[in-house]
Amino acid sequence: MARYAGGMSDGSAAGRPYHHGDLRRALLAAAATAIEESGPAALSLRDLARRAGVSHAAPAHHFGDKAGLLTAFAAEGFEMLADTLAGVHDRSGGDLLELGVGYVMFAVRHRAHFEVMFRPELFHRDDAGLTAAQQRAYAALRAGVAGLPAAPVGDEAAQAGLAAWSIVHGFATLWLGGALPADQVGDDPEAAARSVIRLLFAQPG
Amino acid sequence: MARYAGGMSDGSAAGRPYHHGDLRRALLAAAATAIEESGPAALSLRDLARRAGVSHAAPAHHFGDKAGLLTAFAAEGFEMLADTLAGVHDRSGGDLLELGVGYVMFAVRHRAHFEVMFRPELFHRDDAGLTAAQQRAYAALRAGVAGLPAAPVGDEAAQAGLAAWSIVHGFATLWLGGALPADQVGDDPEAAARSVIRLLFAQPG
DNA sequence: AGGCACATCTTGTCGATGGCAAGATATGCT
């Protein structure tokens, strides 16, 4: 639905037809850029509207309010995370270490999404599309833990999963926040993440 | 300096003298409450001023701007974290597991501070008081890693420290965000944190 | 082809916010 039907394709504000054509997608893309620049707290609907070349009230039609836009943005992030983790799972044969590295790299490459996804005060927690996307992502995480070589069972498995999630989430968060001292981690997040995560899995049983 | 000198002590706005007496402290305390209620993004200087019973422009005198207030708030948080970790270190004889649990419990008990401390886009990263407090807290963390039973050296020690920091920071962040499924972790953050962190230290050498 | 229901977008407005400027009031030092 809502395909772009205008004849002018240069994208300038002046030549744009009355209907944008894909405003919803354009606003989400603009949100990613804006959040990468200044963080989610500084996000402004009017700024997104300006970036998309529409009036200040246009976003409200698609998302209701600011929290609604961030709800869609977070849902998009969880979908992307689920896809990323599923891809890693397939390519690596279910290696949990690679899944963890994939989690960290998702956070680094899609910083804006990651920073919104785990800040529930910014969006509508009970949105149906959001919770569905969250379930997909969490299922992908659990699938990784289920494939552990040591194959822990019951509570052990649950706690191993929590530990794995915690270490990759913590590393990603600290990296994004610039909290990690540069002289200890260098500038390659993938290598740094891999050597840190490996420590969790270097255990006896 | 700036001691409270008024004769009326009921604290009501009407009976309050022209000078508040300890407005800086009162605003930081109000910030903690407000952030606990709605998160740092929704923080409003005018709301803090109302909570403290002063005019809307009073906060600017003490903190310059909103980021200045959050800078002081983050610095206060790092001081508190340093004190907390130092206390745990003394009481537990340098047990790294207990230090990790202390880190998580600090985040849970001082949620507002913790949520600001690792969001550098909210404050002035290069403030002298802030960086000094950060150094104190990071030193307390390193002191814990230095006391590891396995006593790793060089890069090993640095990576063990990063892994420990990552797992406790990640667990704390996920807990605060409500991301952890309730049926897996229960409602006691200390017990849940301890059993998760233990997995990192249950390694051969 | 004509026309109508609807989705999409615009303009205008309101209350709230952050930041600045100028003035009022208390404090402390000499």
Added chain:
DNA sequence: AGCATATCTTGCCATCGACAAGATGTGCCT
């Protein structure tokens, strides 16, 4: 006693989020 200064207030402006009302395009139905 008096003055410099710290502290706080009032007033103002640009911006923001949200809402209401109107304009414009799309697609379906006859």
